[in-house]
Amino acid sequence: MKKTLLSLILVLSIVVAKAQNAAIDKVTASYIGVKNALVASNATLAKSRSAELVTALSHPIKGLKPSQQKLLATYLDKLKFDSRHISQTTVIDHQREHFGNLSKNMYSLLSGLKLNGTTIYQQYCPMKKAAWLSESEDIRNPYYGDDMLECGKVTATLKAVK
Incomplete structure (x- = not known):
């Protein structure tokens, strides 16, 4: 009986952890979509990808520990604010302004939660004095696009949590 109960608890904890990771991975993938649109200097695509990010941020992430819930609460409104601003304009310079804050807050959230299912790289542009997150070690600068691609x-690596 004890073995069955322990097995059930283990299975439930794995299911909850996978659900957390899936929610975080959806947010991360949406953020990467915004980044890639800005790399391509495609303001219309950045606008729609950012709307997807707002939607992903609006879905609850269940099963977080109290410290993770507190961290999420600290950054959620900030992330939604910048995502919403990007989604409401096609002025690429304005989108890139908000992307700087979005990236800073996204890094703080992901590095604190430690739930990302894929490895994420923080990258830094010395000309803009701003960072962003990438799914690849290859530098593709979202602040300048083709001008300074x-x-x-790479300044930090957030390893995938399995």
């Missing part, structure tokens, strides 16, 4: 360096 490879300007930047």
Whole structure:
């Protein structure tokens, strides 16, 4: 009986952890979509990808520990604010302004939660003095697009949590 109960608890904890990771991975993928649109200097695509990010941020992330819930509460409104601003304009310079704050807050959230299912790289542009997150170590600068596509360096790595 004890073995069955322990097995059930283990299975439930794995299911909850996978659900957390899936929700965080959806937010991360939506953020990466915004980043890639800005790399391509496609303001219309950045607008729609950012609307997807607002939607992903609006879905609850269940099963978080109290410290993770507190961290999420600290950054959720900030992330929604910048995402919403990006989603309400096609002025790429304005989108990129908000993307800087979005990236800073996204890094703080993901590095604190430690739930990302894929490895994420924080990259930094010394010309803009701003960072962003990427799914690849290859530098593709969202702040300048084709003008300075490879300007930047990897400054941190958030390893995937399995």
